[in-house]
Amino acid sequence: MTKPILLSSEIYGRTGQATAHPLAWPxxxxxxxxxxxxxxxxxSCxxxxxxxxxRRLRSFHDQAYIDAAYTAEAEQCVSPLTRQKYGLGTGDNPIFPSIIERAATACGVALKAAELLTDGGIVHSPLGGAHHVHPARAAGFGYFNDLAIGILAMQDSGLRRIAYIDLDAHHGDGVEAAFAYDPNVLTFSIHEESCWPHTGTDSDPHYGVYNLCVPEGFSDSxxxxxxxxxxxxxxxxxxxEAIVxxxxxxxxxxxxxxxxxLSNRAYYKTIDALRSLAPRIWITGGGGxxxxxxxxxxxxxxCVLNGRDPAEEPPISDEQQIIDRVNQWPSVTKPPENWxxxxxxxxxxxxVRPCIKAATAKLAGS
Ligand SMILES: [Zn+2]
Structure with a gap:
């Protein structure tokens, strides 16, 4: 098996946006x-x-929305109409320098992932994951839906059956809506109940739509x-044929x-189990x-994707450059020793609470 590929972009390392907004966190x-x-x-990986x-954004986004997003970035302001119509320039989706460029870069990463996975393999891109964005609406700290664009590119490359698994605490509403009526794309989202965007309460297995709302304190078990x-x-x-x-x-x-x-062990265990179920795996970032x-x-x-145990990696405590990078941001507290x-x-x-058992049984039997 070929080695996993790591996709990155220098734009995610740029400083200068040190606001308290979560989009600016490093x-x-x-x-x-x-x-x-x-x-x-x-x-080399x-x-x-x-x-x-x-123009590559047109596979998913409306032209008028794309134009509005680039105009907003160029002018660094939006009209009330644009704000209301497209969700640009709101508290959740602010306009600051390079924000649209960064979203377009996540889409570049998505297209590269689709290209690399044509013949199989594993790609990890710890960025993007803008799962709330709709064809003509920014949402949830996202501007372009890199996930939908990546999945559409995979379909263009000839892949038919694609499973999308959403481990984010919020429902992956934008991706679900994009493929809700495509039975060849399965979407499975596990998310916190009664939270924004207040969707993802139902499933539709006929079309490959699965949702599980879980309560506060959802544990590793x-x-x-x-x-x-x-x-x-x-x-x-x-x-x-591929899992995203x-x-x-x-x-x-x-x-x-x-x-x-959850602990991060739950992520490691879940991803380790999923990666054996398809010849192509693409993992993105998302909220956090x-x-x-x-x-x-x-x-x-x-580490997990490379067959390594993350528990065996040396501590970060001596990596002052990493610590300094995080600590320079507002709202970042000093990490406890175990981090x-x-x-x-x-x-x-x-x-395992009864409500989890019941919801799981309902999904499994659907
Ligand atoms: Zn989230």
Missing amino acids: KTATALDIIQRLEWFDG QIECTKVHP EMSFVVENALLPIVEKFAP IQAGADSLEEDRMMKLG YNPWAVARCWAGIW LSSLVDQTRDGD
Whole structure:
């Protein structure tokens, strides 16, 4: 099997946007920093990507929306009409320098992933994952839906059956809507109940749409239960030619915005199990509002994809450059010792609650 490929872009490492907005937090750059310092890291597996030409966005986005997004970036302001019509320039989707360029770069990464996976393999791109974006609407800190654009490119390359697995704490509404009536694209989202965008409460197995709303405190034990009893059997039965995993890391207990209770072990275990179910695996970033927790998780995923145990990696505590990069951002607190001593959290186990058992059984039997 060929070695996994790491996709990156220097735009995610640029500083100068040190606002308190989550979009400015250095989670991707920190994940890449940690990955690149791994002793066994081989730079030949890393590919630097560039932004796409705006016309390549038309596979998913409306032309008028694309025009509005680029105009907003050029002018650094939006009209009330644009704000209302396209969701650009809102509190969630602010316009600041390079923000549209960054979104277009994530789409460049998506197209590169689709190209690289034509003949099989594993691609990890710890960025992008803008799963809320619709064809003509920015949403949820996202401007262009790199996931949909990547999946559409995979279809263009001849792949038919594609499974999309969304581990982010929010429902992957934009991706689900894009493929909800395409039975050849399965979408499976596990997300916190009663949270924005308040979708993803129902499933439609006939069209390959699966959703599982989980309560606060969702634990590693509960995730394992869901994975073993619903996710893996459903994906295996679907027999995908490719699996796309949105690894938004806001389901981690350390996340500041969400209230789920996973350790990064749950991500590692789930991804390790999924990667044997298809000859092509593409893993993206997504949400995550604690840069330390996100970066450790996405770096640990790279270890897992390379058949390495993240628990055996040396501590980050001596990597002052990495620590300084994160600490320069507002709202970032000093990391506790255990975040620096290992890429692996303690397991967060507990009883599997009846509501999880019931929801899992319902999905598995659907
Ligand atoms: Zn999220």
